[in-house]
Amino acid sequence: MKKLKKIKLKEILKIFLFIILVIPAFIRKHILKKELWLISEYKTARDNGYFFFKYMREKHPEIDCYYAMDLKHNDYEKVKSLGNVIKWGSFKHYYYYMSATWNLSSHKNGTPNHILFLLLRLKLNLYDNFVFLQHGITCNNLEMFHKKNAKFKIFISGAKPEANYLIKEFGYDDSEVRYTGFSRFDNLHNIQVDNNTILFMPTWRRWLTKEKALVESEYFKRITSFLTNKKLEKLLEKYDKKIIFCAHGGLKDVCNSFKTNNKCIQVLDVNSTDIQSLLIKGAVLITDYSSIHFDFAYMKKPIIYYQFDVDDFLKKHIGKDYEKTYFNYERDCFGPIVYDETELLIVLESIIKSGNQVQKDYISKIEKFFPLCDANNSERIFNVLTKH
Numbered sequence: 318m319k320k321l322k323k324i325k326l327k328e329i330l331k332i333f334l335f336i337i338l339v340i341p342a343f344i345r346k347h348i349l350k351k352e353l354w355l356i357s358e359y360k361t362a363r364d365n366g367y368f369f370f371k372y373m374r375e376k377h378p379e380i381d382c383y384y385a386m387d388l389k390h391n392d393y394e395k396v397k398s399l400g401n402v403i404k405w406g407s408f409k410h411y412y413y414y415m416s417a418t419w420n421l422s423s424h425k426n427g428t429p430n431h432i433l434f435l436l437l438r439l440k441l442n443l444y445d446n447f448v449f450l451q452h453g454i455t456c457n458n459l460e461m462f463h464k465k466n467a468k469f470k471i472f473i474s475g476a477k478p479e480a481n482y483l484i485k486e487f488g489y490d491d492s493e494v495r496y497t498g499f500s501r502f503d504n505l506h507n508i509q510v511d512n513n514t515i516l517f518m519p520t521w522r523r524w525l526t527k528e529k530a531l532v533e534s535e536y537f538k539r540i541t542s543f544l545t546n547k548k549l550e551k552l553l554e555k556y557d558k559k560i561i562f563c564a565h566g567g568l569k570d571v572c573n574s575f576k577t578n579n580k581c582i583q584v585l586d587v588n589s590t591d592i593q594s595l596l597i598k599g600a601v602l603i604t605d606y607s608s609i610h611f612d613f614a615y616m617k618k619p620i621i622y623y624q625f626d627v628d629d630f631l632k633k634h635i636g637k638d639y640e641k642t643y644f645n646y647e648r649d650c651f652g653p654i655v656y657d658e659t660e661l662l663i664v665l666e667s668i669i670k671s672g673n674q675v676q677k678d679y680i681s682k683i684e685k686f687f688p689l690c691d692a693n694n695s696e697r698i699f700n701v702l703t704k705h
Contacts, residue, residue, distance in 0.1 A: 331430055334411045342415035354702075355417040357385040358452070359424040360405050362392035363591050365450040365473075366423040368500035372695035374399040385410045385429070391589065405429070414444070419702055421448040425467060438468050446470050448702065450500065453608035454479050456644035464488035471705070473698060475499040476611065476686050482643040495701045498687075498694035501593055505616050506692045508597045512673060513558050515665070516599035517543070519623070520607035521565035522630070532574055539625045543658055544577035544584075552662060553581035556669050563587055563595060565607065600673045603665070606630060610651065614683045615690065619668050619675050620652035623661050649686075651679045 345351050354373065358366035362384065373382045383401045386393060396402050403409045410429040414420055420428070428434040428447075437443040449462075449469040454476055460466060464487060472487070472494045474480035480496035483489055519540060525531045543549065544562060553559060563585040564575060575584055585595075592609065596602070602613045603621045610620050624630070624646070646654060652675075655661045668674075675683075684690070689697075 331406070331411075332433060334408060335415070335430070335433060338408075338412050338415055342412055345416040346418070351416070352381055353413060353417045354380055354382040354419045354421065355385060355413045356382065357405075357422045357424075357427040359422075359427055360387035361390055362386050362396045363593060364423045364452045365500045366421065366427070367392070367396065368504060369421065369450060369695050369698060370396070371399060372500060372503070372699070374401070376696075377699065383413055385413070385427075417446065419446055419448055420444070421450055423450040423452040425449065425461065435467075439466075449473060450698075451475060454611040455483065456608070457642050458486055462487060464493075469493070471495055471701065473497055473499070473701075475502065477688050478643050478686060495698075496689070497697035497701060498689045498691075500695045500698060501612075502615060502694045503692045504593065505597065505612065508616065510600050510618070511598050512600045514599050515553075515558055515560045515601045515603065516595060517560050517562045517603045518595075518607055518609060519565065519603075519605045521568045526568070528574055531568070535626055535629070537574070539658070540575065541577075543623075543661070544575065544582055545579060546658060546662070548662055550579045550581060552666055552669075553579075556666075558669065559583065560603075561585060561595065561599070563590055563592070601665070601668055603661070606646070611686075614651040614679075615687055617675055617680060617683055619673055620650075621661065621664055621668070622646060622650055622652060622654040624654055624656060625658075627656070649682065651675075651683055651686075 356366050356370040356373070358364050366384070370382065370384045373380060383403055384396060384399070385403050385405050386396065387405050388402070393402070403413065406429050414429050414434070422428070434444055438445050438447065445468060447469050448471045449467070450473050455462065456479065462472075469489070470493070472483055472489055474483060474494055474496040475498055477496055480494050483494045484491055522534070522536050525534050525536060531537050558581070560582045562575065562577075562582060564587050566587050568587070573586070577584060593612070596609060596612050597616075599613070599618070601619050601621070602610060603623055604610050605622060605624050610622070613620055653664050655664055
């Protein structure tokens with residue numbers, strides 16, 4: 318009900334589109350019974366939605382499958398060659414969403430009108446064919462994904478412990494939560510790694526979305542200190558390495574505040590960065606709590622967790638629900654945890670000297686977390702949907 322207060326006039330006006338299309342969509346879906354799959358992310362094409370759509374167009378062209386996105390977005394260039402791309406929020410988007418056999422998205426708001434279709438799904442059981450492809454491993458108890466708040470028809474899981482957790486805590490049963498692996502994981506095999514590239518990709522902080530608050534925070538000071546550290550500069554020059562720093566998407570409006578004069582460090586604009594391509598390229602990842610560490614671990618590449626504000630993060634960003642999660646960093650993480658800059662430099666140099674090797678105990682944790690590790694994730698998702 319809180320979201321109802323945030324509805325904009327243009328969203329209200331678009332309800333008329335829904336009213337106009339109710340009967341035509343019903344006829345197509347229930348009387349003519351035409352098969353149609355609609356896939357999306359949230360206006361982009363760089364995550365599980367895009368990779369599953371690509372799989373469908375290449376492997377199953379017999380199925381009428383469409384992709385909804387912002388046609389002005391940079392990602393459109395790589396999708397248009399696949400065909401069947403429609404404009405986000407358009408007349409056709411509403412019609413296809415309302416008449417689709419399956420609506421699949423990597424984002425919970427992957428609909429032409431999130432509030433409208435969420436209410437219809439939750440209160441009237443209408444358009445209850447939403448398949449949540451996810452855009453990151455869920456390791457916190459996110460109530461917005463609970464069945465009572467989302468009612469996903471199928472909840473795709475990327476890891477075995479995650480699937481068990483979703484069934485236990487989120488209200489879904491084992492026919493609704495399906496551990497198949499993520500579609501984008503298909504792209505993480507036979508990869509070309511740049512052994513000289515180190516990624517520094519910390520996650521955001523919920524309380525630091527305004528520039529003034531950000532630049533005055535301990536978070537900003539610690540990151541900037543690392544980016545401008547002279548010992549780091551000498552280390553990178555010594556081993557001929559470079560660091561690519563990319564802020565989290567949650568800081569997209571203030572990410573330009575991060576700067577460095579270190580010629581061995583490149584600061585990327587998160588707004589125009591393909592994160593998965595970056596993860597494939599990187600040889601080592603430095604992060605804190607970002608869910609991207611799961612993708613990096615899947616590729617069995619070394620990770621360092623730089624958790625310089627652990628108490629603040631758990632209290633302000635995660636909150637009390639952290640105790641309910643199945644993933645405990647001290648127990649389950651896939652690489653060493655460090656808490657200060659000096660220790661970070663020591664561990665980083667150690668990994669570089671080892672030739673970017675991952676220790677055996679971390680490999681064992683990775684294999685237990687991802688028992689499915691192949692390029693058949695999209696195929697498994699397809700089989701789940703066709704057999705449902």
